[in-house]
Every structure is written in structure tokens, then in C-alpha cells.
Amino acid sequence: MKLLLIEDDAEIIDVVCTIFQISCPNSRVLSASNGRRGIETVESANPDIILLDLGLPDMNGFDVLKQIRTFSDTPIIILTVRGDESDVVRGLTLGANDYIIKPFRQMELLARVRRLLTKKQINGEDLSITCGKMHFGSSIRELWINGTLVNLTVSEGRIIYMLMKNHDKTVSYEDLSELLWGDYYPEARSNLKTHILRLRNKIEDTASDPKLLINSPNHGYILKTID
Template identity: 35%
Template sequence: MNKAEILIIDDEPQIRKLLQINLESNDYKVVQASTGKEGLMLSASHPPDLILLDIGLPDKSGHEILQELREWYNRPIIILSVQDNETDIVSALDNGATDYLTKPFRTGELLARIRSAVKRSQNTENSPIISCGDIEIDLVARIVKRNNEAIKLTSTEYNLLALFAKNEGKVLTHQYLLKEIWGYSYQTETQYLRVFVGTLRKKIEENPNNPQHIITESGVGYRFQ
């Protein structure tokens, strides 16, 4: 199973270190940024599963970063702050923060709030297995089966298929798919999609030349059924 990835945006090295140690020992992969700008770049080039954002950054206010992130990033953002005033908290929550903790925080509580947020964002109607015709996807174990036989997928292939399955029936645009899987800054790389849809079809379709699961919506995107 792949580790969930967490991006820490905080200018204090000792806080970053503390978080890193705690998160890594709880089986998260950690990426760090010391400025808001760096955080925005990192999240755009490779979207993490959750962002821990310090409000008091040197270059830009955390509120600005939050707003910029929320223009496209829709996974959890937990705010960490020394500020314990209500205005800050309310404004952060209303601007799309998932949660708000004041420093010093209790590590156990932070971890629990991270677990809770990640679980909710993976939000699959509390059924961890998506079934769709002859395809079965176990979102917890990250295993895909076709006619009860396990299929070997690379990490990107799996992420793409899981995203499709979570949105069964809906047309997902190229832009959206690229943004979710590769990151905000990859929105124009539609050729990636063609290649990966191609390999996915070879693995999950009965007849890849006449796909029954991943349907092309020409000019728009793809649809999973």
C-alpha cells in the first residue's frame, strides 16, 4: 500500500522537524516547504494528499496561500497557527480550511485530525470496495481485480483508475484528470492521459479496441462505467 503524502508549509525548521518525525513514524510520506511560494510550487507540481499550512509565513500570509490553493486544490488543508483569535479561525475555515489547530498543539490530536480529514477526503461512501461489472477495486488495499483475478497496475495507473471509479458515470475532463493525478501544472499534458488510458485499457478491458469501461468523450475527456 502506498503512503499518504503530506506537505508541510512552515517557516520554523524545528516545527517542520517535529512534524516530520511524528508523521513519518505514522507511515506518512513528508514533503516540506519553508515559504508559501515554495509550498504553492510543490503542491502544483505534485499534489499531496493533505497540506499542513502555517498561517504566519514570512513571504505571504497563510490566508493568501490558502485562497490560492483552494482555487484548484480540493484535498484537506489543516491550518496550524500561533494565533488563537476567533477572526483568524473563522476566516480560515470560511476560506476552505478543513481544520484549524493552535500551536502548541498536541501531537496525538493533530494525528487524529489528519486521519479523520484524509479518511473523509477519500470519501467513498464508507464502502472501501468499488465494484463495476467484472472490475473490483479495493481502495484500502489498493488492489484491482478483474473476474476475481488480481491485476498488476503501476501507481499512476492505479491512481487514475481509482479516480475514474470514484466518479463512475461522470465525464471527467482532461484538465481535471491531469490536475488530480499529475498536479495543477500538468493540465495541458493530454498525451500523458492517452498513454495511460491506453495501458489501463490493455489491462482491464476484455477487448482494448472496443473499450467497455473507459469511454472516450472526444474533445472533452473520459468516462468510466
């Protein structure tokens, strides 16, 4: 089990690490001391569960939650001193799976983490989709092409998954931007281009001469079906 703690209080980080080292020896606890680093770590490390503080030094915790939910369904427990009913309701409405008020009880935290992990394993995620010789494995980060595994970031996986669902059709810049970031903004095309270039390096025989992932000028991108 890989847990990500987005928290700037070193004492809380030490306590959580100790709890899971003792109770779940096979677990791994990652930490990020600010919101932006936390969002980046969710994408790069693909944790199994996230503990999120609301009082972060660079961003409002609710904004961190909203951004994570644009690209990840990883279970999130808000862990905060803010116990107002309005904060609890807002957190759950924005996509948190649970809400724990500090100071927390250690066994209760463990129980809630285990409950969410069990629920995640039962529900799973249906990635059953094939496009030509491409299909996903058991994770949005695992793309198989001609029997060869290609490891993707979460964002790359979400882009290619949407393109596969709409193969041979243009998927607009706006739709891809909303998929990744929840909105379309001025720099979206440039940022999408960066993701597309990385994807081409992974799935094309020659990235500079793409045959699969094609531009639709001034509109978006198309994934061609090639058997």
C-alpha cells in the first residue's frame, strides 16, 4: 500500500509514518509539504490513498482536492483541524471520500484507510477498451501495444483513453483540457502539446512522423485505428 500525505506539519508527518510503519509494515508513506507538490506527486507516484490537509502554505486544500479530482479517482481522506459542518460538506461535495478532524485517533485513522482501500479493490476500474493493437491493462498507466507494455503517467493514460474511446474522431483541445485540469485556459494547448509529444515518443515508431496520434489543426487530436 502506498499512501501520500499532503501536509506541512512535520510532527503530523512523523506520527502518520510511525502509525503505518508499525501497523502496516509493507506500506510506504510519501509526503508533500505543499499543495502543488502534492498534486505532482499524485500524478507521478500514483498512490493508493491520499491524506490531505486543508491548511497548506501555498494553496487552499479544497483547490488541491479539486485539481486532483480532474485526473485521479484515488481515495482521499481530508485530515484537518477545520471541523465546521460547512467545511465537511464542502470537502465531501468536492470529491473527498472521508473527513477526519485533528487531533485524530490512530486506530480510527487506520480503520478508515483500510475501509477505503477494501472498497477500491472491490469496485475496481473497468478499462476494457481496444483500439487496433492497443489496449489497457489493469491500470490507466498500463497501455499494451502489440503485446508490449508501455508505462504512462496518469495524465497520458487519461488522454489516450479518451482518444481510444473516440478513435478516428477529433477530440477537441477544450475536451482534453477539461479532462486534465477541469477547465480550458489560455496555456492549455501548449501544455497539451507537451503531453502529446511525450505520448508520441512512447507509442509511435517515429515520433516526428506520427501515424497514430494525429493533429487536427486548430481543433484537437485524433487517434487513428491501425491494425
